[in-house]
Amino acid sequence: MLSYQHAYHAGGPADVHKHAALCLLLERLAEKDKPFAVVDLYAGHGVYDLGSTEAQKTQEFSAGIARLWPLRNMSTPLAVEKLLAAISTLNPDGALKTYPGSPTLARAALRETDRLVLNELHPAAQDDIKKWARRDSRISVHMRDGLEALAGLVPPPIRRGLVVIDPSYEVKSEYADLPDALRKAVRKWKEGIYFVWYPILADNRHAELIAGLEKDIPGEILCCELMFTRGKAAKDAPGLRGTGLVVVNPPWRFDTAMTEAGEWMAKTMTAGGQHATRWLQRATA
Template sequence: MNYRHAFHAGNFADCMKHALLVALLRALAVKATPFRVLDTHAGLGAYDLAAPETGRTGEAERGILRLLDIEDGPLADYLALVRAAGAPAWYPGSPVLVRALLRPQDHLLACELHPEDHAILRARFRRDPQVAVHLRDGWEALRALTPFPERRGLVLVDPPFEQEGEFERMAAGIALVAHRFRAAVQACWYPIKHRAPVRAFHTALQESGVRDLLAAELWLREPTDPQRLNGCGLLISNPPWHFEEQAASILRALLDRLGSREPGEGWTVTRIAAE
């Protein structure tokens, strides 16, 4: 509960995660039937890019602020939503982006365990009948709040990775939801500092027997320094039709603008488990 995302809002990892999230939500909205979204680690909802925390790290300057002039191509939809939410003054977190894409028949469940962040998030959506905000551990919410009554939707898992065992908890959570709620799309963010933990994570998922898994990864430099966020990934369970090609276009466009030009930068979309 010590982690505060305000220090990292709008960084390259946010851009990657949220651009892919928007694409997943657009795919869910193709069908007229309602869906629900569970955001297990929701945060504040939106972040002031002029705040001292953000300025101290400068991560938004190397992230979202390099992208805001883009108005066409695979990033255009995501960036239009970011601008509509107040950028460059504010950066929208996942609850705000999700809410912007909900239709009248859809709903959002947002969980946040940090008491101050939860209070801010709850106040933001206080009068919104389509959003429920819970002061709840995100890992516990996977069991308590799935499956959804609509029988379709998206589970977004975005933990801070400040505690030991987060990769193991994530693998177990993916397997749990896949067993309880097969129709759910799961989108699970993870850091890439060096390769060993990521390889172990992918292997654990393969051994769990969960089917239809895709890993989209973006890295700004060779992932060999365990003390540095060199890249990040989004593990997608039950990806929508043609999402693999769409993710590749998004990652290619992100690296073109955000790439560090350091040795080893790149992106990949990899099938971890077959359908």
């Protein structure tokens, strides 16, 4: 049973960190004339109304994008600048009402020859994403289990691109199943960039995911984590304590750009939190 609804979390600190990184990856793909494909395996609704009952109930966006929004005309790290520019396009009158999901950020980067492949299993989110993608022939929408879709939709016919893996982790076995599915996908499509998001919770269950990702996956693997609080406050914090992402085959200098953006976000968006960037695997010369 799927109960997770991203509308409660849209624009929160985890979304902001994840989407800033995604904007950087999309920017790097669009730098070259060659077409690219984005495969987004857990697409969600596409776009979120911050005035909705769900967003208003948790107010997660108040601790995330609402803190950065007033800084949109100032100098910020490139990843943050790109995300704020995308959000400004959605909110042209300057009032922060709408927040983009990963499909909206990906669509904004597409040229005529690029493709966006979306997958979503929740029926309500699937309805929304289908309506959102209607009449755009560059976008296709699938309704499968995300890890099954990873096996079935990768590699895409355009052999340059990015796979976005952003599960809700409602089922605990996803932490162990994801690395196995990813290992098979990377072996089939070695040149692809793979972007995995994970939550950092009190019980550190993401450790199982990281341990799995460190085993036998070809390519370079980078990990970036943003903790929201520090010390005792972090130990006692309920719910999400931080947010993490892993990128297999990150583009050149993505690590330094994310370190700069992450450290800036730690200062600007968290209560004494910290950002860390580390290589899980580095190619040997």
